[in-house]
Amino acid sequence: MSSEKVLSSASASASAPLASPHAELCRGINGLDKVVLRDPRGSSAEVYLYGAHVTSWKNDHGEELLFVSSKAIFKPPKAIRGGIPICFPQFSNIGSLEQHGFARNRLWTIDADPPPFSTTSSSKTFVDLILKPSEEDMKIWAHSFEFRLRVALGPGGDLLLTSRIRNTSVDGKPFSFTFAYHTYFSVSDISEVRVEGLETLDYLDNLQNRERFTEQGDAITFESEVDKIYLSTPTKIAILDHEKKRTFVLRKDGLPDAVVWNPWDKKAKAMVDFGDEEYKHMLCVEAAAVEKPITLKAGEEWKGRQELSAVPSSYCSGQLDPQKVLHGS
Numbered sequence: 001m002s003s004e005k006v007l008s009s010a011s012a013s014a015s016a017p018l019a020s021p022h023a024e025l026c027r028g029i030n031g032l033d034k035v036v037l038r039d040p041r042g043s044s045a046e047v048y049l050y051g052a053h054v055t056s057w058k059n060d061h062g063e064e065l066l067f068v069s070s071k072a073i074f075k076p077p078k079a080i081r082g083g084i085p086i087c088f089p090q091f092s093n094i095g096s097l098e099q100h101g102f103a104r105n106r107l108w109t110i111d112a113d114p115p116p117f118s119t120t121s122s123s124k125t126f127v128d129l130i131l132k133p134s135e136e137d138m139k140i141w142a143h144s145f146e147f148r149l150r151v152a153l154g155p156g157g158d159l160l161l162t163s164r165i166r167n168t169s170v171d172g173k174p175f176s177f178t179f180a181y182h183t184y185f186s187v188s189d190i191s192e193v194r195v196e197g198l199e200t201l202d203y204l205d206n207l208q209n210r211e212r213f214t215e216q217g218d219a220i221t222f223e224s225e226v227d228k229i230y231l232s233t234p235t236k237i238a239i240l241d242h243e244k245k246r247t248f249v250l251r252k253d254g255l256p257d258a259v260v261w262n263p264w265d266k267k268a269k270a271m272v273d274f275g276d277e278e279y280k281h282m283l284c285v286e287a288a289a290v291e292k293p294i295t296l297k298a299g300e301e302w303k304g305r306q307e308l309s310a311v312p313s314s315y316c317s318g319q320l321d322p323q324k325v326l327h328g329s
């Protein structure tokens with residue numbers, strides 16, 4: 001489909017044509033614009049311009065790998081429940097802004113001409129989006145910035161998110177922010193899930209006034225509500241879904257922390273846009289920069305990457321082998 005044809009079927013807010021031949025702009029739920037990425041090898045992803053929100057990531061068998069609530073509200077100003085909301089310029093309620101900042105409920109536009117990436121990615125299946133603050137945004141957060149997000153599908157169906165945030169202030173004013181890729185993974189049964197790579201680390205427990213604790217040596221498993229900010233984590237974290245025999249591998253760069261969240265039954269019931277039982281089928285593991293806010297001087301740029309892959313769990317005498325996942329290439 002030509003880019004003109006694609007554009008004529010969606011609203012003018014999307015503005016620029018898409019650079020990738022494997023990206024298509026179309027209408028999603030409630031008429032909101034979304035970009036569908038289809039890799040020739042079979043994997044796919046969907047990104048709403050509302051929030052630059054990834055709402056779908058499928059492998060080459062067409063299996064959905066992200067969780068989106070059946071009760072998600074695709075209507076501004078509510079952020080979409082599930083997928084990958086972007087928390088910027090504030091994670092959680094740590095600051096004066098609304099919970100998780102405003103990037104997740106603003107309308108982004110397609111970035112027609114992004115500055116070149118320093119590392120060359122071989123992916124031809126991508127979309128570039130951009131967010132600049134409106135006058136209204138400047139009233140609540142008085143900083144000039146350009147936030148560029150590239151969402152790409154890699155050769156093996158990996159989902160790559162690269163954020164580049166630039167301080168475009170003309171009066172030399174620095175700013176600081178916290179950030180998270182608030183990824184909701186789809187899992188078969190939360191009680192069968194293990195997270196590897198966060199053992200023995202320090203974390204701030206959101207359920208206990210962000211008090212600092214140290215995680216035990218065992219892999220992390222789930223039997224009640226969890227809301228923890230793990231600090232200075234390794235660049236690779238594995239989420240093992242025993243029942244599905246699937247392992248998600250999260251690789252990150254520029255994002256030292258990792259948030260792990262499952263609301264469990266009580267909080268699930270309290271959320272209007274989340275099914276009562278859905279907590280069993282999701283787990284948030286979020287590449288983040290929370291403990292130490294990132295500061296950008298005028299003209300400076302920060303880059304934060306999250307790379308997700310889903311691989312069959314290596315299965316050996318009844319045990320998943322996380323070592324292969326964590327230490328393999």
Ligand SMILES: O=P(O)(O)OC[C@H]1O[C@H](O)[C@H](O)[C@@H](O)[C@@H]1O
Nearest residue numbers: 092099100206227259260261284
């Ligand atoms: O309901 P939301 O604003 O999307 O936030 C959902 C969750 O996000 C993060 O994981 C926080 O650590 C949690 O404290 C919060 O409940």
